[in-house]
Amino acid sequence: MKNSLTCKLLFLILTIACKIETQVKCLEFDFPTFEESNDSDLIRDNSYIVLGAIQVTPDIRGSLTNHAGRALYKKPFKLWNKDKKATFNTTFVINISNQTNPGGEGLAFVLTPETTAPQNSSGMWLGLVNETTNRTLGSKIVAVEFDTRKSHPDDLDGNHVALNVNNINSVVQESLSGRGIKIDSGNDFTAHVRYDGNNISVYVSRNNSEVYNQRNLVFSRAIDLSASLPETVYVGFTASTSSYTELNCVRSWKFEGLEIDGDGNMLWLWIIVPTVCLVVIGAILGLLFLRSRSRSGETSPEIEAELDNCATNPQKFKLRELKRATGNFSHENKLGQGGFGMVFKGKWEGRDIAVKRVSEKSHQGKQEFISEITTIGSLNHRNLVKLLGWCYERKEYLLVYEYMPNGSLDRYIFLGDKSRTNLTWETRKNIIRGLSQALEYLHNGCDKRILHRDIKASNVMLDSDFNAKLGDFGLARMIQQSEMTHHSTKEIAGTPGYMAPETFLNGRATVETDVYAFGVLMLEVVSGKKPSYVLDKENQSNYNNSIVNWLWELYRNGNIMDAADPRMGSSFNVEEMKSVLLLGLACCHPNPNQRPSMRTVLKVLTGETSPPDVPTERPAFVWPAMPPSFSDVDYSLTGSQIDSLTVLTGR
Numbered sequence: 126m127k128n129s130l131t132c133k134l135l136f137l138i139l140t141i142a143c144k145i146e147t148q149v150k151c152l153e154f155d156f157p158t159f160e161e162s163n164d165s166d167l168i169r170d171n172s173y174i175v176l177g178a179i180q181v182t183p184d185i186r187g188s189l190t191n192h193a194g195r196a197l198y199k200k201p202f203k204l205w206n207k208d209k210k211a212t213f214n215t216t217f218v219i220n221i222s223n224q225t226n227p228g229g230e231g232l233a234f235v236l237t238p239e240t241t242a243p244q245n246s247s248g249m250w251l252g253l254v255n256e257t258t259n260r261t262l263g264s265k266i267v268a269v270e271f272d273t274r275k276s277h278p279d280d281l282d283g284n285h286v287a288l289n290v291n292n293i294n295s296v297v298q299e300s301l302s303g304r305g306i307k308i309d310s311g312n313d314f315t316a317h318v319r320y321d322g323n324n325i326s327v328y329v330s331r332n333n334s335e336v337y338n339q340r341n342l343v344f345s346r347a348i349d350l351s352a353s354l355p356e357t358v359y360v361g362f363t364a365s366t367s368s369y370t371e372l373n374c375v376r377s378w379k380f381e382g383l384e385i386d387g388d389g390n391m392l393w394l395w396i397i398v399p400t401v402c403l404v405v406i407g408a409i410l411g412l413l414f415l416r417s418r419s420r421s422g423e424t425s426p427e428i429e430a431e432l433d434n435c436a437t438n439p440q441k442f443k444l445r446e447l448k449r450a451t452g453n454f455s456h457e458n459k460l461g462q463g464g465f466g467m468v469f470k471g472k473w474e475g476r477d478i479a480v481k482r483v484s485e486k487s488h489q490g491k492q493e494f495i496s497e498i499t500t501i502g503s504l505n506h507r508n509l510v511k512l513l514g515w516c517y518e519r520k521e522y523l524l525v526y527e528y529m530p531n532g533s534l535d536r537y538i539f540l541g542d543k544s545r546t547n548l549t550w551e552t553r554k555n556i557i558r559g560l561s562q563a564l565e566y567l568h569n570g571c572d573k574r575i576l577h578r579d580i581k582a583s584n585v586m587l588d589s590d591f592n593a594k595l596g597d598f599g600l601a602r603m604i605q606q607s608e609m610t611h612h613s614t615k616e617i618a619g620t621p622g623y624m625a626p627e628t629f630l631n632g633r634a635t636v637e638t639d640v641y642a643f644g645v646l647m648l649e650v651v652s653g654k655k656p657s658y659v660l661d662k663e664n665q666s667n668y669n670n671s672i673v674n675w676l677w678e679l680y681r682n683g684n685i686m687d688a689a690d691p692r693m694g695s696s697f698n699v700e701e702m703k704s705v706l707l708l709g710l711a712c713c714h715p716n717p718n719q720r721p722s723m724r725t726v727l728k729v730l731t732g733e734t735s736p737p738d739v740p741t742e743r744p745a746f747v748w749p750a751m752p753p754s755f756s757d758v759d760y761s762l763t764g765s766q767i768d769s770l771t772v773l774t775g776r
């Protein structure tokens with residue numbers, strides 16, 4: 126652990142040193158594809174990373190009209206100062222597919238100091254300027270546009286490349302029609318833009334090979350960038366749509382910038398950086414050495430520091446106390462196996478508690494531990510399992526909860542288990558309503574939106590009156606800036622059977638994926654069937670064998686009430702149950718855009734509104750579609766949080 130800390134620090138110092146160095150020397154990056162984690166490498170305004178590409182004008186709730194967006198590289202590019210100038214090469218692959226005929230409006234590679242698109246810059250303005258800034262030259266932009274619609278009499282045609290300097294009128298334009306390229310055809314093509322200090326040159330090719338080749342040159346134009354742009358600019362893309370629409374995607378992007386005529390600064394840095402590094406490394410090693418001699422290693426300062434920031438509410442327990450409470454984690458006190466460890470019953474200060482011992486083997490253990498404490502630790506809701514405290518000692522991660530006498534919901538609802546109490550319709554309704562309140566609270570009711578990410582029957586606990594409480598926040602994530610770290614999107618979090626179809630494509634957790642899982646849970650509670658209600662056991666993950674599909678079939682054939690758990694006999698209100706089943710189906714709509722928000726779900730359950738319309742034929746899953754959390758008013762967040770929404774990826 127000490128060694129790994131040293132390594133981390135060394136690595137940090139080296140990266141900082143390298144950064145200082147490269148910033149002076151050049152700006153260079155390469156996105157062979159765009160991953161969720163690259164979100165933090167970009168400054169995005171109304172543009173999103175979806176399926177390996179930047180959608181510069183996003184597909185929000187299926188509405189593509191009248192958007193203007195931009196996506197810029199996070200670090201600025203030093204274009205010039207009084208005694209030097211920069212040059213650059215950049216190559217990118219574009220895929221624009223028209224959604225109307227013709228498509229509209231186009232995409233541009235841009236150099237600009239402005240990180241946001243001007244107001245009303247959709248349509249013919251390509252997200253570059255608007256009517257005001259075009260006229261007043263209020264926007265400093267130099268852009269290479271790929272225009273897909275003849276939106277202005279001066280436009281050559283609906284398929285041209287052009288150079289724009291500080292306004293939307295082009296100083297040079299060339300059609301691509303003669304080159305066998307149709308910009309909005311939905312086929313990839315490669316563009317290369319190069320500035321050698323005097324000329325800007327644009328090359329295009331239908332494929333990725335040899336784009337920088339004389340025969341691919343579209344135009345070359347002399348321009349002094351220092352006359353049109355400030356010293357420092359951002360580089361990236363803008364795009365727009367009007368009532369003519371298209372998906373404007375950038376699939377890969379490579380950029381190399383070089384300064385020419387460097388001054389003496391570099392030499393100075395070459396001496397200073399290594400010296401500072403050496404001193405700092407020395408100091409850290411010394412410090413570590415001293416610490417290693419004085420520390421007993423009982424608790425982890427790292428974890429405590431992390432928890433101190435956020436958790437004043439759940440108290441810190443001593444390992445000794447918890448051992449006494451649970452009879453030294455005795456076998457008799459074992460309640461079950463939770464997501465990431467075993468749960469024991471205990472008695473502490475005359476009160477029943479449940480203690481979760483996070484498995485040492487689970488390498489995610491520490492992350493789950495911290496997630497639980499930071500997400501639910503400070504929350505208080507009738508339908509959330511209350512976290513009373515935590516303990517980290519001798520590499521043991523322990524979480525202390527209120528005790529739930531009736532255990533978890535999965536023990537009651539599944540048909541096979543005859544020995545258990547049969548839940549009445551009233552109880553089931555109460556469970557569903559309680560859970561929807563908990564989830565609505567997590568999504569919309571606390572300071573920071575929280576996604577549970579693992580809603581399922583075994584994570585729902587029942588108190589002595591069979592009130593439902595949502596527990597196990599090991600996978601939960603809070604939406605906040607500091608979460609913008611590099612999560613891998615490859616590992617999908619969640620439980621099969623409860624996972625929304627889009628999860629398998631983008632691995633992203635959203636409010637809609639929580640709603641989907643909740644929908645599955647509702648159907649389960651009413652029908653008493655497992656989520657992957659399968660006839661052939663081999664195909665557990667086959668979507669077509671899921672409870673959702675089974676129910677949709679019943680619905681299509683007009684027999685939705687056949688889904689009712691036979692154990693309830695006929696002691697239920699038909700209209701109520703039908704409404705819950707339809708609501709469950711609506712939550713499980715294959716298209717995330719069509720799912721109701723938790724707020725709506727709650728309104729339906731309390732009878733304020735009727736369930737959303739559900740098509741009798743199960744709709745096909747359509748992709749790409751933007752996760753709609755970005756636009757739904759119900760979900761509105763404050764400005765700065767919106768940027769960080771996409772951090773919610775799997776682990």
Ligand SMILES: *[C@@H]1O[C@H](CO)[C@@H](O)[C@H](O)[C@H]1NC(C)=O
Nearest residue numbers: 154155156160162163166611
């Ligand atoms: C994009 O994200 C990947 C995966 O996290 C990372 O390895 C890569 O360096 C990022 N690309 C850039 C240009 O930052």
Ligand SMILES: *[C@@H]1O[C@H](CO)[C@@H](O)[C@H](O)[C@H]1NC(C)=O
Nearest residue numbers: 212213214319337381382383
């Ligand atoms: C751009 O590419 C050319 C040839 O591939 C190379 O000679 C030049 O140095 C590059 N310029 C920059 C700024 O990277």
Ligand SMILES: *[C@@H]1O[C@H](CO)[C@@H](O)[C@H](O)[C@H]1NC(C)=O
Nearest residue numbers: 223224225226227228307310
């Ligand atoms: C896209 O454009 C083509 C012509 O280039 C047209 O045939 C097609 O219908 C358009 N697509 C849509 C969805 O309008």
Ligand SMILES: *[C@@H]1O[C@H](CO)[C@@H](O)[C@H](O)[C@H]1NC(C)=O
Nearest residue numbers: 242243244245255256257258
């Ligand atoms: C153009 O954008 C600027 C800056 O965003 C804004 O102040 C101005 O009102 C906009 N003009 C129009 C016509 O929307």
Ligand SMILES: *[C@@H]1O[C@H](CO)[C@@H](O)[C@H](O)[C@H]1NC(C)=O
Nearest residue numbers: 243244245246247255256257
């Ligand atoms: C500019 O945008 C604002 C708000 O975004 C809108 O109210 C206004 O009508 C727009 N003006 C024009 C000329 O489009």
Ligand SMILES: *[C@@H]1O[C@H](CO)[C@@H](O)[C@H](O)[C@H]1NC(C)=O
Nearest residue numbers: 259260261262277292293294
């Ligand atoms: C944009 O501005 C330029 C000059 O500032 C002007 O010539 C041109 O007509 C304007 N374009 C539009 C579409 O208003």
Ligand SMILES: *[C@@H]1O[C@H](CO)[C@@H](O)[C@H](O)[C@H]1NC(C)=O
Nearest residue numbers: 220221222311312313372749
């Ligand atoms: C370009 O995008 C369209 C629509 O998003 C997609 O159907 C097509 O497969 C993409 N082209 C390539 C080469 O991936």
Ligand SMILES: *[C@@H]1O[C@H](CO)[C@@H](O)[C@H](O)[C@H]1NC(C)=O
Nearest residue numbers: 304329330331332333334341
């Ligand atoms: C790549 O595209 C160019 C034209 O843009 C064409 O001449 C060349 O044959 C293509 N190469 C391959 C490997 O498809």
Ligand SMILES: *[C@@H]1O[C@H](CO)[C@@H](O)[C@H](O)[C@H]1NC(C)=O
Nearest residue numbers: 323324325326345346347348
């Ligand atoms: C630069 O652009 C001018 C036209 O503006 C052209 O005559 C010249 O050949 C270009 N130079 C290069 C190196 O492309």
